[in-house]
Amino acid sequence: MKSGRFVSKGLVWVLAAVLAAAGLPAGAAARNIKVGILDTYSGPPAVFGNDALNGFKMAVEEINRQGVLGGKIVFVTRDDKFKVDIGLNLAKELALKENVDLIVGVVNSGVALAVSDAVAKKEKIPFFTWMGKSANITGKAGHRYVFSTTENTAMATKAAATVLARKSYKRIWVAGDDYEYGHALDESFTHSMKQLKPEVEFIGRTWWKLGEPDLVPYFTSIQAAKPDLVHFCTGGASMANVLKTIQATGLHRTTAIYIHTAIDYAVLKPLGLNAPEGVMGTMDYLFYHPEMSGHQKFVKEFQARYKTPPGFPAYHAYVTAQFIAEGFRKAGKIDREAFIDALEGLKVDTPVGRVEMRACDHQAVLPIYFGTTRLSQEHQAAVATDILTLRGAEVMPTCEEVLGARK
Numbered sequence: 001m002k003s004g005r006f007v008s009k010g011l012v013w014v015l016a017a018v019l020a021a022a023g024l025p026a027g028a029a030a031r032n033i034k035v036g037i038l039d040t041y042s043g044p045p046a047v048f049g050n051d052a053l054n055g056f057k058m059a060v061e062e063i064n065r066q067g068v069l070g071g072k073i074v075f076v077t078r079d080d081k082f083k084v085d086i087g088l089n090l091a092k093e094l095a096l097k098e099n100v101d102l103i104v105g106v107v108n109s110g111v112a113l114a115v116s117d118a119v120a121k122k123e124k125i126p127f128f129t130w131m132g133k134s135a136n137i138t139g140k141a142g143h144r145y146v147f148s149t150t151e152n153t154a155m156a157t158k159a160a161a162t163v164l165a166r167k168s169y170k171r172i173w174v175a176g177d178d179y180e181y182g183h184a185l186d187e188s189f190t191h192s193m194k195q196l197k198p199e200v201e202f203i204g205r206t207w208w209k210l211g212e213p214d215l216v217p218y219f220t221s222i223q224a225a226k227p228d229l230v231h232f233c234t235g236g237a238s239m240a241n242v243l244k245t246i247q248a249t250g251l252h253r254t255t256a257i258y259i260h261t262a263i264d265y266a267v268l269k270p271l272g273l274n275a276p277e278g279v280m281g282t283m284d285y286l287f288y289h290p291e292m293s294g295h296q297k298f299v300k301e302f303q304a305r306y307k308t309p310p311g312f313p314a315y316h317a318y319v320t321a322q323f324i325a326e327g328f329r330k331a332g333k334i335d336r337e338a339f340i341d342a343l344e345g346l347k348v349d350t351p352v353g354r355v356e357m358r359a360c361d362h363q364a365v366l367p368i369y370f371g372t373t374r375l376s377q378e379h380q381a382a383v384a385t386d387i388l389t390l391r392g393a394e395v396m397p398t399c400e401e402v403l404g405a406r407k
Contacts, residue, residue, distance in 0.1 A: 030069060030070025030071045031070075031071050031334065032071040032072050032073070032074045033068060033069075033071060033072070033073050033074070033101050033324065033328060033334060034074055034075070034076070034098070034099070034100045034101050035073060035074070035075040035076075035100060035101065035102055035103075035104055035324065036075070036076055036078070036091075036094030036095070036098055036100035036102070036103045036104070037053065037056065037075050037076065037077045037078070037103075037104055037105045038077075038078050038080055038087060038090055038091055038094065038103055038104070038105045038106055038111075038115065039052060039053065039077070039078075039079070039080065039105035039106060039107060039131075040079065040080055040081065040082045040107050040108065040236070041053075041077070041079040042079055042081045042082070043081070043082060044236065044238075044240060045082050045107050045108070045236035047236075047266055047270065048107045048131060048236050048266060048311070048313045049079075049105075049107060049313070051266050051310065051311045051313040051314045052105065052107075052130055052131060052313035052314060052316065052317040053077065053317065054302070054305070054306050054310075054314055054317075055302070055310060055313065055314030055315060055316070055317035055318040055321075056075070056104075056317035056318065056320065056321055058301070058302060058305060058314075058318060059317070059318040059320075059321030059322060060073045060075070060321055063321060063322075063325045068324075068325050068328050068329060069328055069329065069332070069333070069334060071334075073321065073324060073325065076094070076098055076100070078090040078091075078093070078094060080106070080108065080111055082107070082108050082111075082236075083108075083111070084108070084110045084111050084114050087106065087108065087111035087114065087115060088111070088114045088115060088118055088119070091103055091114075091115040091118075091119040091127075092118075092119055095119055095123045095125050096123070100125075101125075101126075101334060101336065101339075102125060102126040102127065102128065102324070102336070102339075103115065103119070103120065103125060103126070103127045103128070104127070104128040104129075104130060104317075104320055104324075105128075105129070105130060105131070105317075106129045106130070106131060106132045107131040107132065107235075107236050107313070108132065108181075108236070109132040109133060109134035109136075109137065109179075109180045109181040109184065109235075110179055110180040110181070111132070112129040112132030112134070112137050113132075113134065113136060113137060113141055113180060115127055116129075116137060116141065116142075116143070116145075116146040117141065120143075120145040120146050121143050121144075121145055121146070124145060124336065124337075125145060125336060126145055126146075126147065126336055126339060126340055126343075127145060127146050127147065128147045128148070128149055128320050128323070128324075129146070129147070129148050129149070129150065130148075130149045130150055130313065130316035130317050130319075130320045131150050131236075131312075131313055131316060132148070132150070132181075133150055133151065133152050133153050133156070133181060133184075133235070133260075134152065134153055134180050134181050134184040135152040135153045135154035135155075135184055135188055135397070136180070136184060137152065138152065138361045138362055138363040138402070139152070139154065139361070139397065139402055139405050139406075140402075140405035140406055141406075142361050142362065142402065142406060144340060144362075145340070146362060147323075147343065147357065147362040147363075147364075148362065148363050148364060149316050149319050149320045149323065149355075149364045150284070150312070150316045150364070150366075151283075151284035151366050151368060152363065153181070153184040153185045153187075153188045153189075153260070154188045154395075154396070154397050155284075155366070155368055155392070155395045155396055156185075156188075156260040156282045156283075156284075156368055156395075157185060157188040157189035157192055157260065157282075158188065158192045158395045158396075158397075159282050159368035159370055159390040159394075159395045160189065160192075160258055160260065160280070160282050160370060161189060161192035161193045161195075161196050161197075162192075162196065162390060162394070162395070163280075163370050163388060164193070164229065164258060164280075165193060165196035165197040165200075167256075168228070169200070169228040169229040169256060170199065170200055170201060170228055171201050171203050171226075171227045171228045171229070172193070172200060172201065172202050172203065172227055172228065172229045172230070172231060173202075173203055173204050173205070173206070173222050173225055173227035173229070173230045173231070174186050174189075174190070174202060174204070174205045174206070174230075174231050174233060175205065175206040175207070175208075175218060175222060175230060175231075175232055175233070176206075176207065176208075176231075176232050176233030176234045176238075177207070177208065177209075177210050177233065177234050177235060177238050178207040178208060178209055178210065179210050181233075181235045182207070182233040182234060182235070183233070185231075185233035185260060186205070186231070186233045189231055189233075190202060203225060203227060204222075204225055204227075206218050206221065206222060210238065211238065212238070212241075213241070215241060215242065215245040216245060216248070216249060219245055219246075219249045219251055220249070222251070222255075223249070223251060223254070223255070226255075227255060228255070228256060229255070229256040229257070229258060230251070230255055230256070230257050230258070231258050231259075232257065232258070232259040232262075233260075234259065235261070239259075239261065239262075239267045240267070240270055240271065242259070243259075243262070243267070243268075243271055243275055243276060243279070244271065244274075246276045246279065247271075247274060247275065247276040252276045252277070252278050252279055253278075256280070257276075257278075257279045257280065258279075258280045258281065258282075259279060259280075259281050260281060260282050260283075261281060261282070261283055261312070262279045262280070262281030262282075262373060263279075263281035263282070263283050263286070263369070263371045263372075263373060263383070263384035264281070264283045264285075264286075264311055264312050265286070265287060265309060265311050265379075265381065265383070266311030266312065266313060267311075268373065268381045268382045268383070269308070269311075269381045271381065271382070272380055272381055273375055273377075273380060273381065273382075275373060275375065275381065275382035276373065276382075277372075277373055277374050277375055277382065278372060278373060278374075279372065279373045280370070280371070280372050280373075281370075281371060281372075281373065281384070282368050282369065282370050282371075283312060283368070283369050283371075283384070284312060284366040284367060284368055284369065285310075285311070285312040285315040285316070285352070285369075286369055286371075286383075286384060286387070287299050287309040287310050287311070288309075288379075288383065289369065289384070289387055290352060290389075292351075292352060292353075294351050294352075295351045295352050297351070298310070298318075298351035299351075302314060315350075315351070315352075318350070318351070319348065319350050319355055319364070322348040322349070322350065323343060323346065323348055323357060323364075326346060326348050327339050327342045327343045327346060328342070330342035330346065343357050343362070344357065344359035344362070345357065345358075345359040358396075358399070360399035360402060360403060361399065361402045361403075363396065363402075365392035365393065365396065366392050367389055367390060367391055367392055368389075368390045368392070368395050369384065369387050369388070369389055369390075370387070370388045370389075370390065371384030371385060371386055371387040371388070372384065372385055372386050373385075
């Protein structure tokens with residue numbers, strides 16, 4: 001009888017040690033962390049959604065070798081078709097029917113804002129946008145349950161304005177997609193340029209409906225105004241068409257052009273060697289920069305799996321998975337409120353260095369790279385040259401500014 005008790009006690013001690021090693025208190029039952037991925041897998045923006053999904057899959061496979069709190073990360077996907085109403089309905093389905101622990105994804109800023117307000121905030125479920133770039137998501141519309149692992153319009157345009165304000169441009173024309181992301185880019189860039197160079201003049205604005213197929217008439221009127229610089233406020237659904245039209249009209253040969261994400265490989269690869277050279281752009285991730293051993297390893301493994309280098313969506317999704325894993329490990333349990341508390345101020349290792357989730361606004365602190373497109377025979381596409389790096393702390397709104405905007 002005594003030996004039996006000793007064996008039972010021994011098993012209890014062994015079990016307790018295993019649970020402790022997994023980050024679980026004794027007696028806790030391990031379970032998987034269920035993630036709902038809401039993104040665009042149809043139409044032109046699908047190139048971004050698929051790139052992000054590949055980055056997330058790669059990270060999850062790595063994380064699940066060790067596991068999280070004794071379980072694994074599992075996920076389900078939904079296609080929002082780049083439409084707010086569809087995205088909102090699918091987010092509700094993920095939260096209320098699939099019973100996911102959190103929702104991630106979304107390239108469309110309009111979808112991200114709708115999901116953030118009507119699902120994440122209302123149902124108290126954590127929501128990470130890994131591509132929705134409107135500064136309003138973690139800015140004036142931010143709250144406890146929303147997080148961003150992508151750079152936003154305020155960060156990108158402040159970085160661009162920091163560089164462009166030093167140049168001779170005085171007359172600027174703004175043009176782009178007539179939706180949330182386009183107007184957020186305009187608002188942030190105009191604000192930053194006016195702060196840094198008060199004498200600059202915004203001489204006109206042109207907006208077209210999202211998905212407009214023929215942009216030549218708009219470009220013709222812009223060229224007639226003879227601006228020094230054109231700021232194109234366009235995103236995933238229209239980037240390829242805008243760049244093709246720049247090349248076709250030759251606008252880049254007569255006028256300086258800046259477009260956020262114009263130097264991203266996911267944007268430039270489909271154009272091959274037909275992309276326009278000399279277009280200035282900003283991005284928070286480039287697979288060929290910086291040249292760090294950990295980064296090169298990440299790129300090599302991604303390319304071996306998916307036969308293409310990672311774009312910014314893959315990187316953001318990869319980083320999001322790291323925050324999920326480390327956040328729950330730090331929380332010590334699968335509990336939404338404890339998870340959110342653990343995320344605030346958390347730093348995780350990424351292929352290009354440690355990234356912090358800023359506590360005051362739940363915005364990842366990321367560097368911004370400014371560069372100019374140039375054709376590369378090696379990559380059979382345009383890449384960024386003359387790259388300047390601006391640190392996240394240099395280009396992010398202060399916590400006081402963010403919290404003030406929320407009042």
